[in-house]
Amino acid sequence: MSEAVLILGATSAIARATAAAFAARGAALYLASRDAEELRRIAADIQVRYGVAVQHGLFDAEATDSHTAFFKSVLAAMPKLSGVVLAFGYLGDQQAARDFNVGAKVIAANFTGAVSILSHCANYFEPLxxxxxxxxxxxxxxxxxxxxxxxxxxxxALSLYLQGLRNRLYASGVRVITVKPGFVDTAMTYGLPGMFLVASPQAIGERIARTLDKSADVVYLPWFWRYIMLIIKHIPEAIFKRLKL
Ligand SMILES: NC(=O)c1ccc[n+]([C@@H]2O[C@H](COP(=O)([O-])OP(=O)(O)OC[C@H]3O[C@@H](n4cnc5c(N)ncnc54)[C@H](OP(=O)(O)O)[C@@H]3O)[C@@H](O)[C@H]2O)c1
Known part of the structure; x- marks a missing residue:
């Protein structure tokens, strides 16, 4: 059976590439984000290129009060929803995030909002x-x-949440895959100093879609980041705290 996939944060460069990769596999798509006009453009482009059904709707990760109604509208539009890709994220100005009012937005966009919408997704898939x-x-x-x-x-925190969700949903046969990209050339990282081994969003998107063909639970993209992070995680804290990273 072909997939029916909800993509959250669909205007992101990585999400667009992931959407195209799923469409190339014949998946029907529901694209969700905050920018209605951009969503319409992306949906039309994918529909023309791949001939799959593409629907779209507004979604704000931080507006958690709206998530119940949002998820209902997705299910009404796509009753055979088979999977979800959570792609939204917000780096923001990390100097400014030293101020809690700014930092709280980073936490809401990357974590609290993700937990809110994934609760709906998990509670939907588990009994099915x-x-x-x-x-x-x-x-x-x-x-x-x-x-x-x-x-x-x-x-x-999101990685830990996904790990717990995977543990919870394993018995019901629902797969939870954590994707950990390294540096990717997108609007999020534009102009950031100190980037290396930068991947294209297209390469990352194709690999994200292909995670379904493999059994791995946690996927570093590209693969070598698993080993880079293994080394970084093993640097003793007494040394790590002195590094300018
Ligand atoms: N680029 C990298 O090097 C890199 C590395 C590791 C992980 N990642 C992760 O990969 C994912 C995709 O990032 P990207 O690099 O493709 O970034 P991007 O092009 O800057 O896209 C970020 C996306 O998140 C959306 N977003 C932000 N806050 C949102 C909110 N409150 N509600 C709904 N959508 C929101 C943005 O939507 P709007 O257009 O409405 O702002 C945009 O679509 C993110 O989760 C990011 O953290 C990126």
Missing amino acids: QRGFIIGISSVAGDRGRQSNYVYGAAKG
């Missing part, structure tokens, strides 16, 4: 005993660094 949830976290969540620890903490 089918479905998948792909959550895009980040290598930034693997270890706290002075340059992005508010974003990193929110992504680290």
Whole structure:
């Protein structure tokens, strides 16, 4: 059976590439984000290129009060929903995030909002005993660094949440896959200093869609970030705290 996939944060560069990769596999799509005009453009483009059904609707991760109605409208439009890709994220200005009012937005956009909408998704899939949830976290969540620890903490919390959700949903046959990209060339990272081994959103999107063909639960993209992060995680804290990272 072909997939019917909800993509949350569909205007992101990585999400667009992921949507195109799912469409190339014949999946019907529901694209959700805050920018109605951009959603309409992306949906029309994918529909023309791949000949799949593409619907779209407004979704704000931070407006958690709206998530019940949002998810109902997705199910009304796509009654055979088979999977969800959570792609939204917000890096923001990490210097400014030292102020809690700014930091709270980073936490809401990357973590609280994700927990809210994924609760709806999990509670829907669990009794059906089918479905998948792909959550895009980040290598930034693997270890706290002075340059992005508010974003990193929110992504680290998201990774932990996805891990617990995977443990809960395993018995019902619902797959939960955590994706941890390294640096990707998108609006989020434009102009950031110190980037290396930067991947294209297209390469990452194709690999995200392909995670369904493999059994891995936690996927680093590209693959070598697993080993880079293994080394970084093993640097003793007494040394790590002195590094300018
Ligand atoms: N780029 C990287 O190097 C990198 C590395 C690791 C992980 N990631 C993660 O990969 C995912 C995709 O990022 P990207 O690089 O493709 O970033 P991007 O192009 O900047 O896209 C970010 C997306 O998140 C959406 N978003 C932000 N706050 C939102 C909210 N409150 N409600 C709904 N949508 C919201 C944005 O929508 P609007 O257009 O409405 O603002 C946009 O579609 C993110 O989760 C990011 O954290 C990225």
